[in-house]
Amino acid sequence: MTLSYIDLSPIPYGGNRTSALQDTIETAQFIEDLGFKRIWLAEHHNAANFAGRVPEVVIPIVADRTKHIRVGSGAVLLNHYSPFKVAEVFSTLTELFPGRIDLGIGRATTGPYSDLALQRNRSSRQTTDDSMEQLEELLHWFTDDFPKDHAFSQVKVYRDEAPEFYLLGSSSWSARAAAQLGLAYAFSGFINPSAAYDTTQWYKGTFQPNNKLYGRSRPYLILSISVYAGETDELALRLSAPMQQYMRDLYRKGQINEPLKPEDEAVRLLGNNTSLQRLTDPTNFPKHIIGKASTVARELKEIAKTIGVDEFMIQPMTANHAGKLKSMELLTRALDNV
Numbered sequence: 001m002t003l004s005y006i007d008l009s010p011i012p013y014g015g016n017r018t019s020a021l022q023d024t025i026e027t028a029q030f031i032e033d034l035g036f037k038r039i040w041l042a043e044h045h046n047a048a049n050f051a052g053r054v055p056e057v058v059i060p061i062v063a064d065r066t067k068h069i070r071v072g073s074g075a076v077l078l079n080h081y082s083p084f085k086v087a088e089v090f091s092t093l094t095e096l097f098p099g100r101i102d103l104g105i106g107r108a109t110t111g112p113y114s115d116l117a118l119q120r121n122r123s124s125r126q127t128t129d130d131s132m133e134q135l136e137e138l139l140h141w142f143t144d145d146f147p148k149d150h151a152f153s154q155v156k157v158y159r160d161e162a163p164e165f166y167l168l169g170s171s172s173w174s175a176r177a178a179a180q181l182g183l184a185y186a187f188s189g190f191i192n193p194s195a196a197y198d199t200t201q202w203y204k205g206t207f208q209p210n211n212k213l214y215g216r217s218r219p220y221l222i223l224s225i226s227v228y229a230g231e232t233d234e235l236a237l238r239l240s241a242p243m244q245q246y247m248r249d250l251y252r253k254g255q256i257n258e259p260l261k262p263e264d265e266a267v268r269l270l271g272n273n274t275s276l277q278r279l280t281d282p283t284n285f286p287k288h289i290i291g292k293a294s295t296v297a298r299e300l301k302e303i304a305k306t307i308g309v310d311e312f313m314i315q316p317m318t319a320n321h322a323g324k325l326k327s328m329e330l331l332t333r334a335l336d337n338v
Contacts, residue, residue, distance in 0.1 A: 001300065001301065001304060001312065001335050002037050002310065002311040002312070003031075003034075003035070003036050003037065003311070003312055003314060003331075003332065003335070004036055004037045004038040004039065004040070004070075004222070004311055004312070004313045004314070005027065005031050005036055005038075005039045005040070005313065005314050005315070005328070006039070006040045006041075006042060006074040006224060006313050006314070006315045007024050007027055007028075007039060007040070007041055007042065007052060007074075008042045008044060008050040008052045008315075008317065009021055009023070009024045009041070009042070009050055009051040009052035009058075010023075010049060010050055010051075010260065010317060010318065010319050011048075011049055011050070011051065011259070011260075011319060012319050012320070012321045013260075013262060013319045013320065017051040020050075020051035020052075021051050021058065021061075023321045024041065024051075024052070024058065024062065025061065025062055025065050026321075026325075027039070027321075027324070027325065028062045028065065028066050028069060028071070029065060029066055030325050030328070030329075031069070031328055032066050032067065032068065032069040034328060034329060034332045035332065036069060036328075036332075037069070037070060037311065038069060038070035038071065038072060038102060039062065039069060039070075039071055039072075040055075040071075040072045040073060040074025040075075040102065040104050040313065041055035041058050041059060041062070041071070041072070041073060041074060042055065042074050042075075043055050043073065043074075043075065043076060043077050043106075044110075045110040045111075045114045045118065046110060046111055046113075046114040047256075047257065048257035048259070049257065049258075049259060049260060049319075055072075055073040055074065055075075055076065056073065056076070056089050056090070056093065059071050059072065059073065059093055059101065060093060060096055060097065063093075063096070063097040063100055063101070064097075068100070069100075070100050070101070070102055070164070071097070071100060071101060071102070072101060072102025072103060072104050072163070072164075072166070073090075073102070073103060073104045073105075074104045074106075074168065074186075074313075075104040075105055075106030075166075075168040076090075076103065076104065076105055076106065077106055077107060077108050077110070078105050078106065078107055078131070078134050078135065078138065079107040079108070079126075079130075079131060079134060080110075080115070080118040080119070083134055083135075083137040083138035083141060084137075084141055084152075084155070084157070086103075086138060087138060087141035087142055087157045088157055090103045090162075090163045091142075091157055091158075091159035091160075091161065091162065091163075093163070094159070094160075094161035094162060094163045095159065095160050095161050098160075098161050099161075101161075101163040101164070102163055102164045102165075102166060103163040103164065103165050103166070104166045104167075104168050104186065105135065105138065105165070105166065105167050105168065106167075106168040106169065106174075107131050107134075107169075112125070131173070131177075132177060135167070135177060135181070136181075137152070139165070139181065139212075139214050140152070141157045142157065142159075142162050142165075142213055142214060143212050143213050143214070144156060144157070162213055162214075164184070165183055165184065165214040166183065166184045166185070166186050166222065167181075167183045167184070167185055167186070168185075168186045168187075168188065168224075169185075169186075169187065169188065170187065170188035170189075170191040170192040170195070170199075171192070171195075171199070172195075172199055172202065174187075175187070175199045175200065175202050175203040176202070176203075176206070178203055178207075179202070179203045179204075179206040179207045179208060179219070180206075180208060181208075181210060181214075181215070182207065182208050182209055182210025182212075182214075182215035182216055183210075183214060183215065183216065184216055184219075184220035184221075184222070185200075185203050185219070185220070185221055185222070186221075186222035186223075186224055186313060187199060187200050187203075187221070187222070187223055187224065188224045189223050189224055189225045189226075189285070190224055190225055190226035190287065190288070190315055193225075193284070193285050193286065193287050194284055196223065196283075196285070196307065197282075197283035197284065197306075197307055200221055200223070200307055200308070201307075201308075203219060203221065204219045204221065204308060207219040220310050220311075221307070221308060221309055221310050221311075222309075222310065222311045222312070222313050223303070223304075223307065223309045223311075223312055223313065224312075224313040224314075224315055225285075225289060225300075225303075225312055225313070225314065225315065226243075226287060226288040226289065226315050226316065226317070227288075227289045227290075227296060227300075227312075227314045227315070227316055227327070227331065228240040228243075228288065228289070228290040228291075228296075228316050228318075228327060229291070229292070229293040229296045229297075229327045229328075229330045229331040229334065230291070230292060230293065230327065230330065231292070231293070231330065232292055233276060233290075233291045233292050233295070236276075236290045236291050236292065236293075236296075236327075237267075237274050237276055237290060238263050238267060239263065239316070239318060239320060239323045239324075239327060240274075240288060240290045240316075240318075241261075241263055241266035241267045241270055241274055242260040242261050242262070242263055242266040242318065242319060242320075243260070243288070243316075243317045243318060244266070244270060244273075244274055244275060244288075245261055245266040245269050245270050246258065246260055246261070246266075246317075248270070248273075259319075260317075260318070260319040263320065275288065275290070276290055276291065277290075278291070278295075278299070279299040279302060279303070282302045282303045282305070282306035282307065283306060283307070285299070285303050293327075293330035293331050293333070293334035294334045294337070294338065296331060296334065297331060297334035297335045297337075297338045298338050300312060300335070301335075301338055314328065314331070316328075
């Protein structure tokens with residue numbers, strides 16, 4: 001089973017943003033040794049708990065400090081940027097690290113005020129959805145095939161190399177766009193698990209092969225999923241407790257920038273409300289896969305077989321850096337033995 005990792009660069013217990021970014025580098029080195037295929041770096045703005053906000057800056061540092069693992073964005077939020085600039089940035093990254101850079105493309109709001117702060121033109125707030133136009137423009141920059149009567153046909157992204165392309169999303173729009181353009185697709189199962197089966201099957205069933213630089217001859221599906229694996233169910237629950245307590249307060253109080261609580265405190269605050277859902281239907285898996293590593297490994301294999309997953313992108317949200325690395329090690333070993 002192919003495993004990869006998406007890192008939000010969470011602020012560790014007793015640490016700061018600098019140590020969070022150092023942890024990201026160490027995580028990449030650690031999972032490279034475990035055999036993970038790639039690490040993607042997230043883009044989160046106005047976020048007190050996560051240092052991952054400019055993947056294009058951190059990508060070359062991580063690539064330089066590792067040997068062969070692929071490094072990419074998870075994702076560049078294209079709705080906030082010039083596709084031309086994104087194409088130049090990722091062409092340069094790929095020239096620095098040939099054959100190792102992924103361009104993960106996404107779209108998301110970061111909040112009404114931070115969205116406006118990201119805009120170059122502050123005279124009005126963008127309300128139109130031009131996601132497909134932005135995506136197609138980005139791809140045209142890499143293939144240099146704007147129509148001759150298009151103004152951008154007079155401009156070129158000069159490059160030696162190109163990244164691998166992935167469209168990220170958690171909605172039917174992203175699945176349709178990836179299928180229509182023949183792109184590899186990463187579905188955010190940790191955001192919208194109940195829609196994972198139908199959305200990914202739509203992508204695979206309507207996929208149109210594309211022999212252009214960015215395209216694929218067959219669908220390629222990455223499923224991003226929240227995983228906490230431990231030596232026992234109890235230890236896995238403990239590792240996940242700060243995330244569960246954080247999400248509870250987020251839904252109840254809207255407290256997005258509250259720090260992750262220490263594990264003992266989170267367990268106490270949750271009382272008997274910690275969630276340990278076992279997989280009963282692979283087409284409707286739990287939002288978080290938590291448990292003894294061997295159990296988690298079996299459930300991931302069931303999900304992969306049922307949905308047709310080519311690769312899992314693992315995401316544990318935790319401020320316990322050592323616990324996170326241990327969880328990935330336990331999961332990798334368990335998968336080898338299932």
